[in-house]
Amino acid sequence: MVSALNRASVRKHLLTDRPVSTGIVHLGLGNFHRAHQAVYTAQARDGWGILGVASRSAAVADAMHRQDGLYSVLERSPEGSSISVPGVHTGAIVAAGNPAAVVDAIAAEDTRIVSTTVTEHGYCMDPSTHRLALDHPGIVADRSGAAPRTVIGQIARALERRAATHGAPITVLNCDNMQSNGTQTRRLVLEFLHGSKAENWVAENVAFPNSMVDRIVPATTDADRAAAYELLGVHDLSPVPAEPFTMWVMEDRFAAGRPAWERGGAVFSDEVEAYELLKLRLLNGTHSLIAYLGALDDRATIPEARAVDFIESAARSVLEDEYLPTVTLPRDFDVKAYVASLFDRWSNAALGHRTQQVGTDGSVKLPQRVPAPAIQLLGQGVMPEHLALTCAAWLCCVVPLPGFDPGPHARAMVDPARERLGALAAGTRPGVDLVRAVLAQVFPTELAESNDFTGRVAEYVAVITRDGVRAAAREAARSRTSRPHASPAA
Ligand SMILES: NC(=O)c1ccc[n+]([C@@H]2O[C@H](COP(=O)([O-])OP(=O)(O)OC[C@H]3O[C@@H](n4cnc5c(N)ncnc54)[C@H](O)[C@@H]3O)[C@@H](O)[C@H]2O)c1
Ligand SMILES: O=P(O)(O)OC[C@@H](O)[C@@H](O)[C@H](O)[C@H](O)CO
Numbered sequence: 001m002v003s004a005l006n007r008a009s010v011r012k013h014l015l016t017d018r019p020v021s022t023g024i025v026h027l028g029l030g031n032f033h034r035a036h037q038a039v040y041t042a043q044a045r046d047g048w049g050i051l052g053v054a055s056r057s058a059a060v061a062d063a064m065h066r067q068d069g070l071y072s073v074l075e076r077s078p079e080g081s082s083i084s085v086p087g088v089h090t091g092a093i094v095a096a097g098n099p100a101a102v103v104d105a106i107a108a109e110d111t112r113i114v115s116t117t118v119t120e121h122g123y124c125m126d127p128s129t130h131r132l133a134l135d136h137p138g139i140v141a142d143r144s145g146a147a148p149r150t151v152i153g154q155i156a157r158a159l160e161r162r163a164a165t166h167g168a169p170i171t172v173l174n175c176d177n178m179q180s181n182g183t184q185t186r187r188l189v190l191e192f193l194h195g196s197k198a199e200n201w202v203a204e205n206v207a208f209p210n211s212m213v214d215r216i217v218p219a220t221t222d223a224d225r226a227a228a229y230e231l232l233g234v235h236d237l238s239p240v241p242a243e244p245f246t247m248w249v250m251e252d253r254f255a256a257g258r259p260a261w262e263r264g265g266a267v268f269s270d271e272v273e274a275y276e277l278l279k280l281r282l283l284n285g286t287h288s289l290i291a292y293l294g295a296l297d298d299r300a301t302i303p304e305a306r307a308v309d310f311i312e313s314a315a316r317s318v319l320e321d322e323y324l325p326t327v328t329l330p331r332d333f334d335v336k337a338y339v340a341s342l343f344d345r346w347s348n349a350a351l352g353h354r355t356q357q358v359g360t361d362g363s364v365k366l367p368q369r370v371p372a373p374a375i376q377l378l379g380q381g382v383m384p385e386h387l388a389l390t391c392a393a394w395l396c397c398v399v400p401l402p403g404f405d406p407g408p409h410a411r412a413m414v415d416p417a418r419e420r421l422g423a424l425a426a427g428t429r430p431g432v433d434l435v436r437a438v439l440a441q442v443f444p445t446e447l448a449e450s451n452d453f454t455g456r457v458a459e460y461v462a463v464i465t466r467d468g469v470r471a472a473a474r475e476a477a478r479s480r481t482s483r484p485h486a487s488p489a490a
Contacts, residue, residue: 003234003235004066004067004234004235004236004237005067005070005071005072005085005232005234005235005236005237006067006068006070007068007070007087009234010070010085010232010234011232011233014072014083014084014085014232015070015085015087016042016043016045016085016086016087016088017045017047017087018087019047019048019049019050019087019088019089019090020047020048020049021047021048021049021090021110022049022050022051022090022091022105022110022111023048023049023110023111023112023113023257023259024041024048024049024050024051024111024112024113024114024115024259025050025051025053025102025105025106025111025113025114025115026050026051026052026053026114026115026116026117027053027055027095027102027114027115027116027117027118027151027154027155028053028054028055028116028117028118028119028122028151028176029052029053029054029060029061029064029092030054030060030117031217031218031219031220031240031241031242032117032175032213032215032217033052033115033117033175034052034060034071034073034086034240035073035215035217035240035241035242035246036117036175036213036215036217036242036246036248037050037115037117037175037213037248038050038086038088038089039073039084039086039246039264040248040259040261040264040265040266041086041088041259041261041264042084042086042087042088042264043261043263043264043265044259044260044261044263044264045260045263046259046260048088048259049088049089049090050088050089050090051089051090051091051092051093051105052064052089052091052092052093053092053093053094053095053102053105054092054093054094054095055094055095055096055118055122055151056094056095056096057094058094058097059238060092060238061092061093061094063237063238064089064092064238065092066237067236067237067238068087069087069089069090069091069092070085070087070089070236071085071236071237071238071239071240072084072085072228072231072232072236072239072240073085073086073239073240073242074224074227074228074231074239074240074241074242075242075243075244076224076227076241076242076243076348076350076351077243077244077348077350077351078347078348078349078350081227081231081350082231083228083231083232083239085232093105095149095154096149099147099148099149099154100147102148102154102158103147103148103154103157103158103161104158105158106154106155106158106159106170107158107159107161107162107165109162109165109166109168111170112168112170112171112254112255112256112257112258113170113171113172113173113254113256113258114155114158114170114171114172114173115172115173115174115175116151116172116173116174116175116176116185117175117176117213118151118176119176119361119364120176120177120178120361120364120365120368121361121364121416122150122151122176123151123152123176123178123184123185123188124136124138124139124150124151124152124188125184125188125364127363127364127367127442127443128367128440128441128442128443128444128445128448129444130184130187131187131188131191132152132187132188132191132192134191136150138150138153139152139153139192142154142156142157142192143192152185152188152189152192153192155172155185155189156189156192156193156198156202159189159193159198159201159202159206160193160196160197160198162201162205163197163198163201163202163205164197164198167201167205168256169205169206169207169255169256170205170206170207170255170256171206171207171208171209171253171254171255171256171258172185172186172189172206172207172208173208173209173211173250174208174210174211175211175213176213177213177279177280177284177365177368178280178368179273179276179277179280179368179372180210180273180276181210181211181276182208182209182210182211182251183208183210185208186206186208189202189206189208190202190203205255206255207253207254207255209250209251209252209253209254209272210250210251210272210273210276211248211249211250211251211272211276212247212248212249212250212272212275212276212279213247213248214245214246214247214248214279214283215242215243215245215246215247216242216243216245216345216348216351216353217240217241217242217243218241218351218352218353218354218357219354219357220238220239220240220241221241221352223352224239224240224241225237225239227239241351242351243345243348243351245341245345246265247265247267248261248264248265248266248267249266249267249268249269249271249272249275250266250267250268250269250272251268251269251270251272252268269330271330271331274327274328274329274330275330277326277327277328278327278329278330278333278338280368280369281323281324281326281327281369281373282319282323282324282327282338282339282342283342284365284368284369285318285319285323285369285370285373285387285390286315286318286319286323286342287302287346287358288358288359288362288365288366288369288390288394289314289315289318289386289389289390289393290302290305290306290311290315290346290355290358291305291355291356291358291359292355292359292362292390292393292394292396292397292410293305293308293310293311293314293389293393293469293473294306294308294311294355294409295355295356295359295397295406295407295409295410295413296393296396296397296406296407296410296464296468296469297311297469297470298407298408298409299311299355299409300354300355300356300409301349301352301353301354301355302346302353302354302355302358303346303347303348303349303351303352303353304349305355306343306346306347307347310470310473310474310477311473312343313473313477314386314389314473314476314477315343315346317385317386317476317477317480318386318387318389318390319339319342320339321386321480322373322374322377322384322385322386322387323373324339325377326372326373326376326377354409355409356409356410356412356413359394359397359409359410359413360413360414360415361414361415361416362394362397362398362413362415363398363415363416363417363418363421363441363442364416364417364442366390366391366394366442366443367442367443367444370387370390370391370443370447371443371444371446371447373387374387374388374447374453375444375446375447375450378447378450378452378453383452383453383456383479384453385456385476385479385480386476386480388453388456388457388460388476389460389472389473389476391435391439391457391460392457392458392459392460392461392464392472393460393464393469393472395435395438395457395461396410396461396464396465396469397410397413398410398413398415398417398418398421399418399421399422399424399425399438400465401425401430401461401465402430404464404465417441417442420441421438421441424437424438424441425438431458431462432451432454432455432458434458435454435457435458435461436448436449436454439454439457459475460472460475460476463475
């Protein structure tokens with residue numbers, strides 16, 4: 001019989017010491033948290049424990065319960081694989097079954113940090129205004145006094161309770177791929193609590209540091225489970241695959257202490273915004289383009305897509321010509337090495353990050369990546385051809401024109417706006433009207449109402465639909481060569 005992973009069966013050198021107490025409540029017990037923050041917390045070795053909260057699915061929490069709270073992180077690269085077991089979780093619960101328990105945990109006096117990786121759409125933020133979507137059904141219900149089911153509702157209600165009881169300060173640490181993620185979370189929580197007694201207490205006693213998180217962590221496959229078994233010698237129900245690269249940069253503004261995450265290599269910096277913009281644009285923005293072009297070219301994974309000549313060229317163009325000129329680099333940052341490392345990381349075939357996964361939730365991810373650089377370049381009289389191509393490829397994946405089949409990887413992309421945008425498309429004339437109507441749903445008005453930009457997106461949609469995605473990328477490359485462009489060495 002194959003034995004299961006638990007504290008008795010795991011090889012001791014792979015496991016960290018048991019945490020002393022639960023100082024952190026983490027919302028979003030997905031793969032990323034388990035291969036990123038949990039690993040840094042294990043490497044801090046200073047006793048901090050984490051209560052993990054899954055939103056709806058019980059799969060990860062159940063697996064962890066059956067394994068004494070453990071799971072493995074399987075580092076995969078073409079050079080080989082290695083494994084570790086970050087045993088820092090003191091519990092795992094599912095919010096959907098017991099929303100009151102989430103509020104209780106965050107409100108507990110011993111809780112000093114509440115952190116989040118709940119995907120961009122978990123914040124119920126209107127993507128075009130970046131304000132709390134007060135008409136979101138979850139927010140409406142949570143504000144009416146029901147046991148809160150949204151992340152912002154859970155945090156806000158727990159902070160209210162802290163204010164009304166022991167008054168102990170706390171830090172809210174957003175670890176999602178969002179620009180100014182701490183600042184935005186603070187605004188959303190305060191908007192939720194607007195007019196309440198707790199509003200001032202939160203403003204004065206709760207820290208919301210900004211953070212930049214980076215590690216490519218795909219969804220787990222059967223091949224990962226088999227590889228984990230080979231390395232562990234016992235069966236893990238829920239291993240997490242991850243690339244070797246990992247980076248975490250955050251502001252050192254914690255209201256009630258923090259683990260010594262620097263022991264795992266985390267960087268505390270006053271330049272987080274520069275790191276965030278760099279990462280969200282160069283990595284995530286380019287990643288989105290590779291995913292949408294790749295899916296439309298029938299490529300299942302990012303490394304397969306990145307190896308296609310026209311996709312690699314488009315990726316280099318959007319990165320070097322359109323994202324890079326719109327960021328301010330952190331001090332002493334070696335951007336040439338960073339760009340080279342990105343193309344290496346996207347080539348990691350051992351990891352097999354799926355185009356479908358990276359392309360999922362485009363309606364809430366792209367607003368963090370595309371509008372600001374597009375508006376900046378348009379303001380300089382430059383047409384951002386490859387940002388327009390990114391939007392067109394996304395539209396062709398999630399709101400394809402009648403008769404156009406975007407292929408299985410695009411069809412598998414989940415998007416919270418898919419239905420709404422589909423209904424909009426059904427009632428709008430294809431072409432620039434449709435592009436403008438769709439972009440108005442997700443982007444700031446300034447970009448959605450730019451005739452130049454929406455016109456260009458509509459042209460790329462037409463080319464993809466009529467002649468295919470390769471032809472559209474060729475067209476973008478041709479247009480790009482007609483104007484000067486920057487390079488990472490510049
Ligand atoms: N995976 C990566 O490579 C990576 C890298 C950097 C940052 N991130 C950030 O982490 C996030 C999660 O990635 P992941 O790989 O863990 O995904 P995942 O699918 O493994 O987990 C997603 C988690 O978010 C929760 N969630 C989803 N929708 C929610 C909602 N509406 N309300 C509350 N919780 C919700 C789920 O319960 C789950 O715990 C990403 O969206 C991104 O912002 C991921
Ligand atoms: O995590 P998402 O869904 O916001 O975006 C998909 C990928 O671009 C992303 O997961 C990257 O792999 C990651 O941000 C690398 O740190």
